[in-house]
Each structure stands twice: as structure tokens, then as C-alpha cells.
Amino acid sequence: MKRVTIRVPATTANLGPGFDAFGCALSLYTDVTFEETEYGLEITGCDEEFAGPDNLAYTSYCAVLASLSEEIKGVKIHIESQIPICRGLGSSAALLVAGAMGANVLRGNKMSTQGLLNITNAMEGHPDNLAPAFFGGLTASMVDNGLPVTVNFPLHPEWQFLALVPDFTLPTHIAREALPAQYIRADAVYNLSHGAMVLKALELGDEKLLRTAMQDRIHQPYRKSMIADYDQIEGLIRTSGAAFCLSGAGPTLLCITRDPGLKDRLMKRLPAVTTQQWEVLPLHVEFQGACILDAE
Numbered sequence: 001m002k003r004v005t006i007r008v009p010a011t012t013a014n015l016g017p018g019f020d021a022f023g024c025a026l027s028l029y030t031d032v033t034f035e036e037t038e039y040g041l042e043i044t045g046c047d048e049e050f051a052g053p054d055n056l057a058y059t060s061y062c063a064v065l066a067s068l069s070e071e072i073k074g075v076k077i078h079i080e081s082q083i084p085i086c087r088g089l090g091s092s093a094a095l096l097v098a099g100a101m102g103a104n105v106l107r108g109n110k111m112s113t114q115g116l117l118n119i120t121n122a123m124e125g126h127p128d129n130l131a132p133a134f135f136g137g138l139t140a141s142m143v144d145n146g147l148p149v150t151v152n153f154p155l156h157p158e159w160q161f162l163a164l165v166p167d168f169t170l171p172t173h174i175a176r177e178a179l180p181a182q183y184i185r186a187d188a189v190y191n192l193s194h195g196a197m198v199l200k201a202l203e204l205g206d207e208k209l210l211r212t213a214m215q216d217r218i219h220q221p222y223r224k225s226m227i228a229d230y231d232q233i234e235g236l237i238r239t240s241g242a243a244f245c246l247s248g249a250g251p252t253l254l255c256i257t258r259d260p261g262l263k264d265r266l267m268k269r270l271p272a273v274t275t276q277q278w279e280v281l282p283l284h285v286e287f288q289g290a291c292i293l294d295a296e
Ligand code: HSE
Pocket: 013, 014, 019, 020, 021, 126, 128, 129, 172, 175, 176, 219, 248, 249
């Protein structure tokens, strides 16, 4: 095989209290085509600043080939992405997953998906976006002895995810620098107990339980000051009866609801309480993880 296109879904990580552990695949996609050549690197479909050898699709492509002890020849990479960059919807994880899977497919699928997750997790540092990007659906992951272990959880079919995406970015490394190095026991207990309830509420479709459970003391309180309009939007969503959380490290905010009319009501009310431009994207859970879209 000379050429392959890999499709990877967007992902939302943390889901409130599940910091660095919970994630869910959503219905926006990055498609990346890899075509082996004799020599050199050509990357198209992204901004010039991302078209060099530190492009994440290329770095994970090389990492998988190195791990397979395969020769790294030339490659043309073309990226078509619907996932907003640097907004907390897994655009970086999607590139890492595409690169890892692209290399593996082109060289005869010698590595398992778990092997690809191990490699990309070592690159990203946490598996919460990577796991749902590889496996689809709702996932919880732990890292034990340096290796990620992931399980899928069931989800009630009526949930709608409304991603509120602002016109500004927040790089993940800056959002992580805002977090304390240590936490008090009460905050650890708060997140553990709320996290367990989030998974059950998502399974049952229990909006009231989800609204209560989807609160956090590990990351959101330290990040919200970096996100204009955070408190106003949280207030709007929570008083509507829906669940609210930061998507990944932000700045996208997430509303999870079973109310089909909520999107229109939110869009009507947002301008009155916000100072920035917010786009509301209605998304559904994507149960299929990364897959081959085309190959020849
Ligand atoms: N769990 C990560 C964080 C997700 O909140 O920093 C962003 O990659």
C-alpha cells in the first residue's frame, strides 16, 4: 500500500471531574492522507507554521516507524480538519492518532491499537483525548506502570453535546501551567466521587445527576479566569437544567443536555451575557474511533 487516508474524531477530555482520565469522541473529524515517497517531507492543508517536521501527524508517524524498526522514507501528508485548533476539542490528539495509524497501516498493520496508544500517550503525556480518538465513544483511562489502560462506558442515546467554541485560543501547556502541583484530600475525594457519578449519569441519561456530578475542583477553578465569559456561560447553562464543563483544557465550553430545544434558546440568550464571539456546535457522540477512510 502506498497511500492511506485516516479519519479521526474530535474528542472532549476531562468531562468535569475526570481530569486526564475521561474522554468522549464527538462528531467533528480530521482526515489525514499519507503517501510514501522516496525522499523528503511535504505537508499541505495546514498553516505554514505547522507544515514542518514537528507537525504532530509526522512526529507520531516517525515514532511508530522507529518503534517497528522500519526505514523512514519520504512522505506527503495532507490534512483536512474540521476540528478547531487549540480550542480543547482534541485537534492535537487527532493528528497524533492519524500519524500513528497511518504509519502502521502503510507498513502492514504490525502493531495493535493498544501499541499505538502506548506510543502516542508517551508523546502527549495523558491518554484522555487519545483513547476516545482511537476507540470512539466514552472512555476512562488510567496510566499504570507508564502504560495506558482504557475502558469504554455505555452512554444513553439521547445526549446532545453543545460545544461553545470561542474566537480565541488557549494553548494546553498554558492551561496546565495554571494548575497547582498538589491538592488537599477533600478536593481529591470530591473529584473521585463526582467522577464516578458522571459515568453513571451519562449511562442512565440522568440530566439532574449529571448536572450535580459534573463539577470539579482539580482544574476548572484554576482555568476559568483565562476564559472570558466563563461564569456567565456556566450560569446560563446550569440554570437551563443542563450539565456544564470545560472541554479539555479549554477554552471551548461544553453543555450536555437531552433537551432538543436548548441549542436555539442558548444561541438567543448568549449575546446578552457574553463579551466574545461564541459559536455553538451541536455534536453527537461518535462511537467509531479512528478508521481508514481510503487506501490504495
Ligand atoms: N486533560 C488535559 C488537560 C486535556 O485538561 O490539560 C487537554 O489535553
